[in-house]
Amino acid sequence: MNVKDSDHIIAELSDEYEVTSNLKEADLILLNTCSVREKPVAKLFSEIGVFNKNKKENAKIGICGCTASHMGKEIIQKAPVVDFVLGARNVSRIKEAINTPKAVINDINYDETTYIFKEFRTNKFKDYVNITIGCDKKCSFCIVPKTRGKEISIPTDIIINQVQKLVNDGIKxxxxxxxxxxxxxxxxxxxxxxxxFTKLLQKVSKIEGLERIRFTSPHPLHADDEFIEEFANNPKICKHMHFPLQSGSTELLKKMRRGYSKEWFLDRIAKLREIPNVVISTDIIVGFPGETEEDFEHTLDVVKKAEFEQMFSFLYSPRPHTEAAEFTNVVDKEVAKERLYKLQALQKEILDKKSKAQIGKIMKVLIEEYKDGIVSGKSDNFYTVKAKGDESLLGDIVDIKITESHLNSLTGEI
Ligand code: SF4
Known part of the structure; x- marks a missing residue:
């Protein structure tokens, strides 16, 4: 989401600015921030200091994204060198922010201009397209509804036109x-x-020339049969599903306000696993307030049964403006850390087994990079795959037979 927001910001400024990686040359420095966890927020202020020390005289510093949304003017109070603050929902107002001294634009109310942008692309072969903005859920640990506001859907014809335009420009x-x-x-x-969403997938997949569709993130609660069957049977939809578990304990899921149970999640996983070569990734929070040893055992149990190919696991991090930040039954940090290590060790075992099982398979890989005689890209089911090849393959979808597995990638032969 933030990567796409950054592209939109650059696009909006493209008539006045060029992107540079040379700090000394920059007239404008933008930091696009995340606030899902505590750590990046703390890092923001040290980064501001570093940029301020090394920047060209009079270069402006702007703070964008989710931390800008929820901290607003506090950012300028804490770091007076910051020239403006622009929230995640206000990307289209970037010029106004630049031109207003000490501007703080962090409105999260409905605004349809939040999805009309010019164009900027960092990848020649693939791109992101926003279909909704904001979130109406109330997961008790999550700050996003406070930083991105109420959920709005972007009209289908706007999405279709945008995808068609991308395809006309060579996006696969x-x-x-x-x-x-x-x-x-x-x-x-x-x-x-x-x-x-299922109807949207059907419409998007009719676009001629578009070869692959991915999406992120679906909510397990709304993963009904119709949706999973479309995912399974539509040949343009890549067979990788990001399916955020958060916890395997039904009790804890209730406290998290996720709306589904352990049984529902495992039932959906069983349906997904009927799809040949499907890859499932997930997010897990360890040490959520009140998490008992028994709750954690349920998480381990789901991980063993689901055998996720990829897992993003983190210690719970209390966020401002969230219900869970008020919970007092905090889990001891050391206990939480031990649980996290245990979970990650289990995941490593699963990953080793899963990666080795890919040897001998033939995967369709979109070649995105070339370096020193090696080409690489993502398989349909989201493995990073490398093979010997030349630059002429960039942008092609090629068959690669997997010969070796590594922790984070696979190697094969075209
Ligand atoms: S975690 Fe819950 S509240 Fe946060 S963005 Fe996802 S669905 Fe919305």
Missing amino acids: EVTLLGQNVNGYGKRFSVEHEKTN
């Missing part, structure tokens, strides 16, 4: 983006036919 793969993609279909700014 699009990732449909939303905080909760399978909630697509509510709160349009215009009169709109009744629709849902």
Whole structure:
């Protein structure tokens, strides 16, 4: 989401600015921030100091993104060298922010200009397309509804036109983006036919020349049969599902306000695992307030049964403006850390087994990079795959037979 927001910001400024990687040359320095966890927020202020020390005289510093949304003017109070603050929902107002001394624009109310942008692309072969903005869920640990506001759906014809344009420009793969993609279909700014995410997938997949569709992230609660069957049977949809578990304990899931149970999650996993070569990734929070040893055992149990190919696991981090930040039954840091190590050790075993099982398979890989005689890209099911090859393969989807597995990638022969 932030990568796409950065592209949009650059696009909006493209008539006045060029991107540079040379700090000494920059007239404008933008930091696009995350606030899902505590650590990046702390890092922000040290980064501001470093940029301020090394920047060209009179260069402006602007803080964008989710931390800008929820901290607002506090950022300028803490770091007076900052020239403006622009929230995640206000990307389209970047010029106004630059031109208003000490501007703080962090409105999270509905604003349809939040999805109309010029163009900037960092990858020639694939791109992201926003389909919803904001989130209406109330997961008790999550700050996102406070930083990105209420969920709005972008009208289907705007999405289709955008994808068509990308395909005309040579893009082969699009990732449909939303905080909760399978909630697509509510709160349009215009009169709109009744629709849902499955229908959107069907429409997008009809675009000729588009070869691959990905999306992130779906909510397990809304992963109904219709949606999973479309995912399984639509040949353009890549067979990688990011399916955020957060906890395997039904009790804890209730406290997290996730809306599903351990049984529901495992039932959906079983349905997904019927799809040949499907890859499932997940997010897990360890040490959520009140997490008992028994709750944690449930998480381990789901991980053993689901056998995720990829897992993003973190210690719980209390965030401001969230319900869980008020919970008093905090888990001891050392206990939480031990649980995290145990979970990650289990995941490593699963990953080793899963990666080795890929040897001998033939994967379709979109070649995105070339360096020193080696080409690399992502398989349909999201493995990073490398093989000997030349530059002429860039942008092609090629068959690669896997010969070796490593912790984070696979090697094969074209
Ligand atoms: S679904 Fe829950 S975790 Fe995801 S963005 Fe919305 S509130 Fe946050």
